[in-house]
Amino acid sequence: MKIIVTGAGGFVGRHLVAGLLARGDTVVGIDAVAAGIPDGARKVVGDIADGTLQADALQGGCDALVHLATVPGGAAEADPARSRRINIDAMYDLLERAAAAGNRPRIAYASSIAVLGHPLPATGVNDDTPLSPELVYGGHKAMMEIAVAMMSNRRMIDGISIRLPGILARPKGPSGMKSAFMSDLFHALQAGEAFTCPTRPAATIWAQSVAQCARNFIHAIDCDSSRMPPTRAVTLPALRISMGELAHQHGGACGRNRAPVRCLARSGKLATRPAAGSCIRDLSAAVCRRCIGCGFCR
Numbered sequence: 001m002k003i004i005v006t007g008a009g010g011f012v013g014r015h016l017v018a019g020l021l022a023r024g025d026t027v028v029g030i031d032a033v034a035a036g037i038p039d040g041a042r043k044v045v046g047d048i049a050d051g052t053l054q055a056d057a058l059q060g061g062c063d064a065l066v067h068l069a070t071v072p073g074g075a076a077e078a079d080p081a082r083s084r085r086i087n088i089d090a091m092y093d094l095l096e097r098a099a100a101a102g103n104r105p106r107i108a109y110a111s112s113i114a115v116l117g118h119p120l121p122a123t124g125v126n127d128d129t130p131l132s133p134e135l136v137y138g139g140h141k142a143m144m145e146i147a148v149a150m151m152s153n154r155r156m157i158d159g160i161s162i163r164l165p166g167i168l169a170r171p172k173g174p175s176g177m178k179s180a181f182m183s184d185l186f187h188a189l190q191a192g193e194a195f196t197c198p199t200r201p202a203a204t205i206w207a208q209s210v211a212q213c214a215r216n217f218i219h220a221i222d223c224d225s226s227r228m229p230p231t232r233a234v235t236l237p238a239l240r241i242s243m244g245e246l247a248h249q250h251g252g253a254c255g256r257n258r259a260p261v262r263c264l265a266r267s268g269k270l271a272t273r274p275a276a277g278s279c280i281r282d283l284s285a286a287v288c289r290r291c292i293g294c295g296f297c298r
């Protein structure tokens with residue numbers, strides 16, 4: 001298959017492009033920065049909002065397009081106009097161009113659980129949970145989920161939006177993501193360094209490994225879209241865990257349970273005893289109560 005991946009040099013993009021190349025797909029990788037795009041992909045470097053760049057990447061059409069490039073949550077909140085330009089206008093143009101190139105391509109769109117607002121219900125969510133974004137980022141993701149559904153209903157594209165939880169563990173360094181502290185905990189524990197958590201110990205996060213995330217996108221490229229809900233959007237199964245439990249479990253794996261992990265929101269060490277019921281099965285059960293056989297949990 002010929003697959004275009006935007007944000008191909010980013011955290012998720014690199015893993016996904018490597019997986020697609022390994023199974024023999026032809027990949028066109030778009031990114032503002034060339035360095036991260038894996039070798040083997042045709043590299044299209046520049047701003048996704050540039051129409052000439054979009055046309056270049058879409059030359060000859062494609063079977064599928066995975067849209068990952070984004071202005072992330074923290075950066076979108078700081079600069080809503082930029083978020084609108086990239087996360088809405090540039091994506092809308094790209095979808096229209098992909099549709100015009102023909103073949104009704106499969107679009108796999110990286111949405112986010114931020115469309116569901118904050119905090120997420122402790123009882124879990126399913127595909128019927130109403131959209132209630134609070135952040136600019138989540139609002140713009142929700143708007144583009146609707147664009148994907150509308151263009152799919154008009155048979156311009158064959159789209160699927162997948163709502164990602166926090167993907168772990170992203171490389172160290174600035175990302176503009178509000179959720180980057182989850183990954184920073186991993187790096188601190190591995191290095192035996194002090195870590196100050198910005199949340200309460202009992203605050204829960206919803207997470208998924210980057211390897212599973214890349215597999216989910218490959219499944220979103222291949223799966224039978226006629227089984228998708230009318231919204232064309234699915235919320236992925238995720239690991240729901242408290243920051244205290246994550247510190248305990250990952251600290252144990254690193255042999256660093258005594259690492260100085262402190263919490264800004266409540267002084268003192270993070271809880272070291274696992275909280276009851278924070279298990280991947282909890283959320284999978286909630287999400288899959290009305291299984292449509294999408295296979296995302298496998």
Ligand SMILES: NC(=O)c1ccc[n+]([C@@H]2O[C@H](COP(=O)([O-])OP(=O)(O)OC[C@H]3O[C@@H](n4cnc5c(N)ncnc54)[C@H](O)[C@@H]3O)[C@@H](O)[C@H]2O)c1
Pocket residue numbers: 006007008009010011012013030031032033036046047048049067068069070071072086110111112113164165166167168170175179
């Ligand atoms: N990582 C997470 O925890 C998480 C959680 C929920 C949703 N998501 C979504 O998944 C997608 C991928 O996330 P990620 O962690 O790989 O992000 P990332 O920031 O690591 O990668 C994004 C890539 O897009 C590129 N990019 C950004 N703006 C661009 C532009 N205007 N033109 C061209 N390239 C541009 C960046 O250079 C970067 O390489 C994003 O859409 C994000 O909103 C991620």
